[in-house]
């Protein structure tokens with residue numbers, strides 16, 4: 568793991584942007600994308616830049632089950648607002664949260680990824696060490712699946728919804744095995760509330776209880792964290 572400690576998320580976003588630019592220049596064509604607050608500073612730098620993704624494909628990590636793409640809190644809507652409106656890809660894939668057939672949706676999405684192997688994957692880190700929506704205990708070789716969100720994740724995401732009761736309890740998510748097949752991974756984490764998960768991801772044992780700890784075994788991972796998120800590192 569290459570660990571880069573920066574002053575704040577703005578500086579992290581600049582570094583994240585540089586990694587995207589370099590990957591693009593080096594021939595990466597399939598980008599795995601995340602939502603949430605963490606990648607926003609990187610996406611802001613990208614959308615303000617000259618980078619061109621019109622010949623590239625994007626594949627998002629996850630989507631809430633039950634939310635239509637038009638729902639303002641859907642990850643479809645997030646990606647439109649923060650990335651695709653300004654920087655369209657030739658094709659963008661996000662799981663279909665309205666597909667009630669779990670088997671059909673997860674198989675369909677896994678086939679998309681098999682047909683378009685991910686060159687560069689950006690991740691955020693959950694406070695409980697999750698990546699994608701792979702909560703503690705998820706098998707390291709998991710493929711795309713339907714996830715029951717933990718209470719801690721529901722609580723963390725409630726800030727985006729008008730009412731806590733509106734937060735969906737399920738999501739479709741790429742699996743950890745799917746994520747680990749990406750050729751290059753960038754994971755960012757900012758703020759004191761990520762410090763414990765960051766320490767466990769980088770210095771802790773590789774354990775299913777901390778899904779991100781498996782990244783220690785990936786050949787090409789860059790971690791960008793701010794001082795607050797780095798506070799627990801020895």
Ligand code: F6R
Pocket residue numbers: 600601602603604605606628629690691692693694697698699700
């Ligand atoms: C989002 C995702 C999640 C988030 C994580 C951190 O697509 O897969 O794993 O990256 O929950 O969320 P934020 O960035 O909001 O702290």
